[in-house]
Amino acid sequence: MEETYYMQWLQSIHHLSGKSARKVLELYPDPGELLRDAREHWEQMFSAGQGKILWERIQETRSLQDMQEQYEKLMEKGIRFVHERQKEYPARLKMIPDAPLGLYYKGKLPGAEGLTVAMIGARDCSEYGSYVARELGKYLGQRGITVISGMARGIDGISQGAVLEAGGESYAVLGCGVDICYPSSNRNIYDILVERGGVLSTYPPGTKPLGSNFPPRNRIVSGLADALVVVEARLKSGTLSTVDMALEQGREVYVVPGRVTDRLSDGCNRLLRQGAGVFLDPESFVEELEESCFLKRISPIKEREKGISMERSPGEEGRGMNREKLPELSAELLELWQALEYEPRSVADIREHVKNTLSLQQCSTGLMQLVLLGHARQVFSGYFSKV
Amino acid sequence: MYSTIISGALLGVNACMVHVEVDVTSGLPAISMVGSLGGEVREAKERVMAAMKNAGLSIPPKHVTINLSPADLRKEGTAYDLPIAVAMLEAFSFFKQGSATDILFLGELGLNGEIKPVRGVLPIVREAAKQGIKECIVPAANAREGAVIPDICVRGTESLEQVLCFLLSEGEEREKLLPVSRVSIEELMQEGQEANENDFAEVKGQEAAKRAAKIAAAGFHNLLMLGPPGAGKSMIAKRIPGIMPPLTLEESLEVTAIYSVAGQLGDRSLICQRPFQSPHHTISAPALTGGGMRPKPGMISLAHRSVLFLDELPEFQRSSLDSLRQPMEDKKVQISRVGGNLIYPADFMLVCAMNPCPCGYFPDRNRCRCTQPQIKQYAGRVSGPILDRIDLCVELQNVDVLSLHEAKSGEDSASMRRDVERVRAIQAKRFHGKRYRFNGDIQAADMDEFCSLGQEEMRCMEKLYHELGLSARSYHRIRKVARTIADLEGEERIRTPHLLEAAMYRPAQEVWKA
Numbered sequence: 001m002e003e004t005y006y007m008q009w010l011q012s013i014h015h016l017s018g019k020s021a022r023k024v025l026e027l028y029p030d031p032g033e034l035l036r037d038a039r040e041h042w043e044q045m046f047s048a049g050q051g052k053i054l055w056e057r058i059q060e061t062r063s064l065q066d067m068q069e070q071y072e073k074l075m076e077k078g079i080r081f082v083h084e085r086q087k088e089y090p091a092r093l094k095m096i097p098d099a100p101l102g103l104y105y106k107g108k109l110p111g112a113e114g115l116t117v118a119m120i121g122a123r124d125c126s127e128y129g130s131y132v133a134r135e136l137g138k139y140l141g142q143r144g145i146t147v148i149s150g151m152a153r154g155i156d157g158i159s160q161g162a163v164l165e166a167g168g169e170s171y172a173v174l175g176c177g178v179d180i181c182y183p184s185s186n187r188n189i190y191d192i193l194v195e196r197g198g199v200l201s202t203y204p205p206g207t208k209p210l211g212s213n214f215p216p217r218n219r220i221v222s223g224l225a226d227a228l229v230v231v232e233a234r235l236k237s238g239t240l241s242t243v244d245m246a247l248e249q250g251r252e253v254y255v256v257p258g259r260v261t262d263r264l265s266d267g268c269n270r271l272l273r274q275g276a277g278v279f280l281d282p283e284s285f286v287e288e289l290e291e292s293c294f295l296k297r298i299s300p301i302k303e304r305e306k307g308i309s310m311e312r313s314p315g316e317e318g319r320g321m322n323r324e325k326l327p328e329l330s331a332e333l334l335e336l337w338q339a340l341e342y343e344p345r346s347v348a349d350i351r352e353h354v355k356n357t358l359s360l361q362q363c364s365t366g367l368m369q370l371v372l373l374g375h376a377r378q379v380f381s382g383y384f385s386k387v
Numbered sequence: 388m389y390s391t392i393i394s395g396a397l398l399g400v401n402a403c404m405v406h407v408e409v410d411v412t413s414g415l416p417a418i419s420m421v422g423s424l425g426g427e428v429r430e431a432k433e434r435v436m437a438a439m440k441n442a443g444l445s446i447p448p449k450h451v452t453i454n455l456s457p458a459d460l461r462k463e464g465t466a467y468d469l470p471i472a473v474a475m476l477e478a479f480s481f482f483k484q485g486s487a488t489d490i491l492f493l494g495e496l497g498l499n500g501e502i503k504p505v506r507g508v509l510p511i512v513r514e515a516a517k518q519g520i521k522e523c524i525v526p527a528a529n530a531r532e533g534a535v536i537p538d539i540c541v542r543g544t545e546s547l548e549q550v551l552c553f554l555l556s557e558g559e560e561r562e563k564l565l566p567v568s569r570v571s572i573e574e575l576m577q578e579g580q581e582a583n584e585n586d587f588a589e590v591k592g593q594e595a596a597k598r599a600a601k602i603a604a605a606g607f608h609n610l611l612m613l614g615p616p617g618a619g620k621s622m623i624a625k626r627i628p629g630i631m632p633p634l635t636l637e638e639s640l641e642v643t644a645i646y647s648v649a650g651q652l653g654d655r656s657l658i659c660q661r662p663f664q665s666p667h668h669t670i671s672a673p674a675l676t677g678g679g680m681r682p683k684p685g686m687i688s689l690a691h692r693s694v695l696f697l698d699e700l701p702e703f704q705r706s707s708l709d710s711l712r713q714p715m716e717d718k719k720v721q722i723s724r725v726g727g728n729l730i731y732p733a734d735f736m737l738v739c740a741m742n743p744c745p746c747g748y749f750p751d752r753n754r755c756r757c758t759q760p761q762i763k764q765y766a767g768r769v770s771g772p773i774l775d776r777i778d779l780c781v782e783l784q785n786v787d788v789l790s791l792h793e794a795k796s797g798e799d800s801a802s803m804r805r806d807v808e809r810v811r812a813i814q815a816k817r818f819h820g821k822r823y824r825f826n827g828d829i830q831a832a833d834m835d836e837f838c839s840l841g842q843e844e845m846r847c848m849e850k851l852y853h854e855l856g857l858s859a860r861s862y863h864r865i866r867k868v869a870r871t872i873a874d875l876e877g878e879e880r881i882r883t884p885h886l887l888e889a890a891m892y893r894p895a896q897e898v899w900k901a
Contacts, residue, residue: 124759126752153759183760263753344750346784347595347891360594361888368887372850380743380750381613381892382595382782 005067006031007083011102012070012204013057020050021101031064079178079205080105092116096223096249100202103220106178107198110146110171110224115289118148118221118246120239121155121231126264127342127385129232132256133159136229139282141168148173148224150217151193155231157186164192171224174201175217176209200224215241222246227289229254229279233267240267243276252292254279327375332356336366337375340386344379390477390484393491393520394455394470395511396462399722399729400644400684402507402514404491407467408454409474416448422455425463425681434465434496435472442500442547446479461727463681466505469494469524472547473554482554491515491523492550500547504528509647512536513640524550530568531656532647535575535640540567570656572636579659580633585626588799592786596623599781599892601803604630605810606826606871609715609737609776611700611894614783615747620740621665623783624696627738628661630803631693632811638692641732645691648731649684661693664735668702672710677720677731687714690735700741701768708770711737715776736827741769743782751785778827778864779892810874826871831863838866840881847883851890865889 009031010021027045028034035058046054061067074081082088083102091112093099103109110116117140121129137159140147147163149156151172163170172193176182178201181190193199202220203213218241222228228246230253233239246253254277258265272278279285329337339345339353351363358366367384370376376384392407418432432453439446453471455462470492477487493511494502508529515523516539523541525533530543542565544550553564587597596612596619603610604627612620634642639659646652646662666675666686677685687695697703714720718734744762748754757765817837818824829837840848852862866881868889873881 124752124756261753343752346782348592348784360598361884364595364891365884365887368891372847372854372887374854378855378891380782381780382784383750 002031002064002068003085004081004083005064005071007085007102008071008074008081009057009061009067011081011083011100011104011202013054014204014207015050015053018098018100020046024054025101031067034058035061035063074104074205077179077205078106082109090224092225093220093223096219098219099223100220103200103202104178104205105198105200107194107196108171109198109200110148110169114144114146115227115286115293116146116148116225117289118225118228118242118251119155119159119231120149120218120221120228120233120242121159122233122237122239122264123152123154123156125154125158125232126262127344127379128258128262129155129256129264130158131342133231134162136231136279136282136285137162137168138166140286141166141170143286144168145286146170148221150174150214150221151182151186151189151199153183153185157183157189159231160193161186161189164189164196170197172197172199173217173220173224174199174209175203175213177201177203177205177207179205180207180209182209214238218242219245219249222251223249225251226293227252227254227277229256229285230268230271230276231256232258232264233271234264235266235270237267240271243271252277252289254285254289327373329370329373329375332358332362333366333370333373336363337370337386340370340376340384342386344383344385347382347384350384388478388480390474390487392470392474392477392487393489393515394467394493395491395507395514396460397464397507397510397648398727399682399731400510400641400648400688402511403457403460404514404518404520405460405462405467406456407470407474407492408456409471409478410452410454411449411475411478412452414450416450418451418453420453420455422453422458423461424455425461427465428455428462428467431465431468431471431496434468434498435475437498438468438496438500438547439472439475441498442551444476444481444551446475449479451475451478464506465495465503466493466507466511468496469502469526469547469550472496473550476551476554481551486554489520489522491520492525493523493529494526494544496547502526502544502546502550506650507648508533509535509640509652510644512539512541513644515539524553524565528654531570531654532643532652534568534570535572535643535657542566543568572657575657576633576636576639576659579639579657582660583629583800585629586800587623587626587630587803588797590619590622590626590797592797593619593623593783594797596781596783597798597803599779600627601630601798601806602868602871602875602892603627603736603738603779604803605807605875606778606814606868607736607824608778608827608868608871610739611774611777611780612738612740612783613743613780614740615751615785616742618783618785620783621696621698624665624694624698624738624740625663626800627736628663628693629800630807631661632804632808634659634661634692642691642693645684645688645731649689651689662689662691663694663696664690665696665698668697668699670703670707672704672707675707676710676714676733678722682722682724682729684731685720685733687711687733687735688720688731691732692734693736694738695735697737697739700739700773701765705768705770708773712772712776737773737777739773739777748785774894775860777894778868780894781892806875809877810871813874826867826874829867829870834863834866838870838881840866840886844881844883844886847886851886855890855893857893861893865893868892 133155141163147170149160160170178199181187222245228251255268255271256279258268335354339350371378377387379385388411390409394405394407395402396405473492495505504526508525509532512523512533513536516536527543527545533541614620643658664686673679675686714733720731720733722729743749744757745765746755746757869881869885872885
């Protein structure tokens with residue numbers, strides 16, 4: 001148990017990377033020794049700044065007793081801690097460069113078995129992005145595939161919400177302490193995650209969601225998964241930094257293609273051009289993933305060789321996103337419905353796309369009818385989108 | 388010697404008669420003024436004395452007492468200069484006693500004896516006519532303004548000497564010295580209606596917004612326009628007064644009186660076009676609703692019977708916007724002072740415009756990078772109670788240059804006004820004997836009487852209520868707007884399509900929440 005107290009204490013020191021923490025462990029296997037040692041030693045071993053931080057913490061912590069108390073306080077709050085020497089520590093995480101020494105969590109930890117997928121994307125996503133995230137999340141949830149994400153606004157939260165709604169398992173890696181729900185608008189997701197999945201963080205409880213905390217947590221998101229799906233990303237975005245981490249960690253990266261005119265898909269399309277996997281529909285994505293993970297497991301070194309064939313494999317017919325059935329509607333409403341997109345469109349725009357000449361009023365009332373029937377959504381006063 | 392001259396005081400946009408009394412006695416030479424006088428009225432004696440001297444009139448050193456009666460009414464403004472001068476001239480027997488009886492005098496004096504324009508001539512002359520006074524002498528610059536009142540002769544004067552000459556002469560000669568100012572009300576009204584510079588035909592595209600503007604103007608509903616910068620929000624707002632029915636003479640006099648009191652009439656004699664007021668967003672609450680140390684009508688009164696346009700709504704100070712709440716309910720502003728209460732009418736249609744988000748391009752996600760919390764916060768800057776009073780909300784599209792060339796001009800103001808006038812006529816009949824006149828003002832208690840729904844419509848309304856998560860207030864609002872739409876379509880009863888269209892225009896507040 002003493003080891004766990006020690007590990008937790010080290011993990012709780014802000015700005016101490018996994019690497020440095022391991023160095024400390026190596027030099028001072030016994031925490032008592034560490035507490036007794038003089039400051040000069042520290043400053044020689046670490047950079048002046050890090051040495052100082054460590055020294056200050058040592059000054060605060062007088063004895064082993066303090067370390068234990070600190071740990072027990074966490075337990076009382078329902079917050080767990082796992083470190084790399086314990087067998088519960090996620091196996092996938094051990095493989096990544098600069099793996100954290102330990103993790104704080106509420107709920108459960110992701111298991112080593114079964115496929116695990118990380119879903120990430122823009123916070124201020126489009127209707128298209130949120131649709132894909134919802135559909136994929138739902139599918140993965142139904143298939144029992146674990147989904148890792150960051151519980152952020154937009155794609156992250158939408159996918160996790162969809163997974164949980166479909167009865168699946170999901171884990172969130174936060175950029176703040178696990179006791180803080182950030183953003184607070186995702187409170188409902190947070191609560192269910194704590195019940196049915198888990199909320200993880202490398203930051204000690206009480207840490208505020210500072211902007212600088214998020215890039216480092218991204219490596220945990222990708223590190224916990226077998227593959228990463230990017231749903232929507234702008235050219236300059238935090239999402240792309242996660243992709244870099246994932247590639248460094250040797251994770252599969254899949255990208256949802258978007259229209260070349262959509263700025264929110266620019267990042268995605270760029271990744272596709274660089275050779276990322278193409279996400280077309282949930283079924284083939286999972287099939288492909290299962291195959292590659294299986295191959296990896298039997299021959300991790302061997303490159304995946306897969307012939308490209310133009311023929312569709314059996315069962316591929318009728319697949320793809322957005323293959324929804326035409327709703328049963330009157331001819332006029334149906335035409336209006338077909339003119340709708342997942343992107344909000346103005347009434348005037350929709351009217352132009354309808355072959356029959358409808359008056360503006362007919363168009364508006366028809367669209368409102370679709371809203372009432374649950375086939376459309378009024379995004380803004382005069383803007384409608386498909387549901 | 389004693390003399391009394393009639394003048395008038397403003398009470399809000401109304402007036403009452405004031406008698407200027409002058410008494411001259413022997414004693415130590417002095418002039419004392421009494422009668423609850425404001426600072427500028429007190430200063431009148433200096434102006435009067437200098438003006439008389441410079442007009443070549445020498446005043447003997449006597450003890451002069453000047454009283455403005457009723458003495459408990461607070462007197463303000465500079466319009467008492469001329470009546471005081473005339474009363475003194477009479478008291479000193481510069482002209483025959485009784486020559487100035489039954490004539491109302493108004494005007495500010497310059498030190499050289501010239502007479503300068505004053506505020507509020509129209510309401511005072513109107514009150515004088517009501518009291519049976521037959522003749523007024525007002526500053527020349529205000530003569531046309533007073534002349535619109537029937538049954539009273541209004542003469543404009545430029546100097547004190549002219550006035551004295553007038554009072555010294557009689558009969559025909561008087562008419563030659565200061566001719567009665569005349570205006571043709573019919574001509575003015577005609578001109579006013581024709582001089583409509585802004586036409587809706589100039590607004591290309593934006594059919595949805597034009598439709599909403601028409602509905603709003605027809606039922607006197609308050610309107611909110613959302614849209615990216617440069618989409619034409621102000622352009623549309625400016626054209627709304629032009630599609631309302633022309634002002635009636637009675638309304639015209641009401642509006643002119645307010646402008647006269649505010650001193651904003653300029654050289655116009657009668658305002659025959661519905662005014663359009665568009666205050667800058669830095670406006671303070673008193674400037675918007677009226678008030679100040681010397682109370683003056685605010686922007687909302689200047690927009691009486693017409694449109695008050697608030698562009699960039701979220702930039703307005705919350706306190707300014709909140710001050711609109713009471714006047715919007717009461718259709719008037721009450722300004723309470725120790726000296727008494729003033730009432731300015733303020734029956735205006737509120738038209739607001741704002742960007743949907745800080746950058747203005749939401750929901751076009753290719754251009755808008757505002758985050759959801761930012762958008763919410765931006766919308767949250769608009770005072771909720773004001774949004775609650777808005778019946779219609781419409782989003783304008785971004786127009787690109789190409790489509791500006793291609794777009795049809797669509798409906799013009801004249802045809803829109805015909806529709807609006809038709810609906811106004813229906814409302815005039817419908818609300819005969821009610822306190823209010825427009826669909827936009829239907830009270831919740833009268834909802835069933837005027838906005839009754841059939842079975843099918845009831846079901847639609849219920850569905851709307853549940854699907855869109857409406858509040859009770861927005862439920863009523865939709866019915867009111869549907870009433871106007873039904874009137875526009877020429878239908879006796881509200882039908883489902885009317886309800887659906889009205890629901891589409893429900894204020895963005897609810898849409899934002901989603």
